[in-house]
Amino acid sequence: MPELPEIETIRLRLRNGDHESPSIVGRKILSARLFWNRTLAYPTPDEFQNQIQGEIIQDVLRRGKFFVFPLSTKYLLIHLRMSGDLIVEDDSYKVHKHHRLIFSLSDGIRFAFNNPRKFGRVWLLDDPKPILGELGPEPLDPDFTKEDFYGRLHPRRRQLKPLLMDQHFLAGLGNIYTDESLFRARLHPVSLASTLTRLESENLFEAIRDVLRQGILRNGASIDWVYRGGDFQNYFFVYRRTGEPCYRCGTPIKRIIVGQRSTHFCPNCQRLSRD
C-alpha cells in the first residue's frame, strides 16, 4: 500500500495512537519474533533478536517511503514495498497469517509488520545514513523549492514518469501519485524532463505537492484487498480510470505501460512534447 501519503498516515497513527490502538512511542521492545527470514535486510536474525531487546522506541519518523524508528541506541528502518501494514494490537491475539515480524512491547501490546507479498524489508542499524542518504529530496520539505526542482529536473534526458518514481530523484512518489501529479500538471508521462519549460516544471512541482497533501488529508488511498481506511481513491482523476471520461474534457482515459508500470493519462489534456 505504500506511497508517501499512506506511509505518513500509518506513521501518525503509530506515533500518536488512535481510538483503537495506543502510541508505541516510549515503549520498550521486550522481544522480536521473525516469521520470514528474508524480511531482515540487516543484520542476521540472531544479531537482530539480541540487539533489539530492551530498546525503547523514541519516535516514529518518515523519510520517503521508509519508516524510521529511532531507538535508545540504534535505528530501526522499515519499508513496506508493495503490500503490508504496521499494526498495534493486543499480544494475545492469534497471529495473522501475513505477520512477518512481531515486536512484543510492554503492557501486553505488540507491534506487527504485516506483509502479504513478502517484499518488505527491515533494517536495524547504528547509522541510517547509508540507506536514507541515497534518497532524493522530500517533496513536502519547506526548504525544497521550485527552483531546486527545476535544477534537478532540467538536466535529465529521461521520461517524466520513471524519473518521478525514481527515489534517488525525489523521495515518496509511486505509481498512483505520479500519474495523478502528471494529470494535474497536464504533462504526458513519457515527455522528456529536459524539454519542460520553467513554467511547466513549476506546475509539476505544485501538482506533486498538492496531490501528496490531499492524499495525506484523506488518510491515503485504499484499494484492492489491502484496505487501510483512507479514501483518496475516491478522488483519483486518472489512476485505474481506463476508458472512463476525463473529468476535464471527457476524453476516455488511456492506459499504457511506461517503465514496466501501468500508466494512466488523458490523451487530450496531456500532450506529448518530446523535443
Added chain:
DNA sequence: ACGAGCGCCTGTCGGC
C-alpha cells in the same frame, strides 16, 4: 545515462 526485462511473493478478478 537510460530503458527493457526479470525476479521476488501472495492474492484478487474476469473469462472460459
Added chain:
DNA sequence: TGCCGACAGGCGCTCG
C-alpha cells in the same frame, strides 16, 4: 466449480 492469465501502491539486478 476449477483453471489460467492478467494484474497489483516497489525496487534491485542484469544487460544492451
